Amino acid sequence: MPDLTPLLGTRAQRGFLGTVVLQGIVVLTMTGISFGKVAAHVNTGSNRLFRTLPCYFALFILAQLFHIILTFDALNLRNIIQVVGLLIFQACLTIYGGIQIQETRTALVQTPGADCATNYVTCSGPGSLWAAIEPFQIVVPIICGLALGVMIYFTWKLYQEFGWAVFRMVGADPELKDMFRYYQIMIVLLKFDYFAFTGLTMQLLILVLADRSAQFALTIAAIPIVLILLTACGYAVGQEIKWLMQISLTLMLASEAYFIYKFSRLFASGSRHQYDSTRKSLGVFIVASFFLLLATFCVGIKCYLDFDKGLKSSKIREPNSLPRWRRDAMRESKSAHPMSPGPSPDVRATYYTAGEPLRERISIE
Template structure:
């Protein structure tokens, strides 16, 4: 019989279902907000917060769902914990959007041809009509976060011994492998933060005839090369490529200068409706990149120390067909039997009394 296939346990199915249901509800709420505003205003720079908000939430929910399947496929406890932190960040982001949507909709500088009630914040205004939808989003995400913590606790018990299976009982190898998993997880979240910041700048702020727009576009392939190159280098232990990736990470950290642009008098008006979100994304992206660099250096120092095969082959999971009586000699549980390297079972153990 097949043992623990992907989504083969209640905890796995409930974990994915929780993320999927909250994603659908939140996207519907944001979509209703977007549609209601679109009926009343033209999406000029002042109102571009809403389409950007919708785009970011769709991206975030798809990313989180993909990460959930990836974590379950790899039986990766560290990635599951990363999803918990990411989900908490979504609560903060959705709460910030309530504030930023109000800044965009409630204004004294009402665009020409727009009814006064659209720009006011009183009863019957456009803001009052969309406010409930915006408030529902962080509430739903917060409630689902509690459910995810419960399911991840069960998944931890289900997957917790996988690192032992991949690298054995050697504490040093176990530590090195955990740092490798942390780096791969950080690189995935680096990708989301980079895409999130870039999307906000391109949709909301930058004009396509400015140098800053061109620089932002040019940075996209560089960052993608950085992230994919670093992941490939650390897995295959390619020293020159890892060195280039770490150097590019240091260079990319200078992106923190954008914070000055958000607040300096000459440009702060451009970022008025997205300043809080952009600031949060930029700081989080910087901290993630700094953490990736530090962990990357640690992983680089662990090259050629016997972990190469585990990194290349250890994360491939394939459920296998077994029979219960195979494990009577080894004293192995049926759950443990699903984690064979390349499908090869461990031999029976001999105990000396």
């Protein structure tokens, strides 16, 4: 039976969102303490090695806010595909948190054999700055890993509640359901593309903030271009605008070249020194962003090939997948006009109602 409960009306929904929020509070507290301890003793902008801490802290702030917003969005839309995407995102955060431990140590421990009494910041023994923040660094991937396990449990419960919603919005036609599934995957990928690009740009700006070079200008210029690209692509795939989709797909390939270029900068002789303490984590981030955009491009091609096949006229969202205020407005409108005709047979065919026999379904040609 379909889920007719309001947003956050079930234990699984509250549990999933609560897990993400609680993790965000703990992770941001741990990273905030680490950053505060470092900032109290060193100027993080004075040395490229020290910039890994503000880079790490800023990325986790962005990641946790993004995680909470997309979790609420997924529960509001009853979108199980997006929920699964959040699990993958959570796994990536866990891995990134683990990588960051070693990179933070590389940034701070520059004289490992030195006496910590006179080299508190750069030594590695007991009583060093690294020893003071190491426990807080270790807690981050542990908390993320535990939260991932809890989220997997609640995802199974959520699938039982509304896993049907994505696949039954366009009637019984299997071809339309397949096209709609790819459309939903495309929209979810674009949402994660926003985070990947914003996170990468933010890290690069922090690392080269003091270098007023062509690289800095190029990074700044890329921000509006890519954000406009992603927005235009989402609009094009939703409205099935072929020329705009063609431009978006072409620019995606150009963006892939940008990722390759940025990855090469991590190892080029003239720029590798800028990334001494962030090469591993930034490299993993760039590679992940590259393959995420590549997946978006491939799914975008599939969506483009599905244009003009009847999906646009069949993108009728179920009342139960609409935000609550929209459902209330629909009920008020219906009560205010009791004699007004109901939805067309094609629309009724996509609705599932509780306590009523299903009406005859009319296939969509």
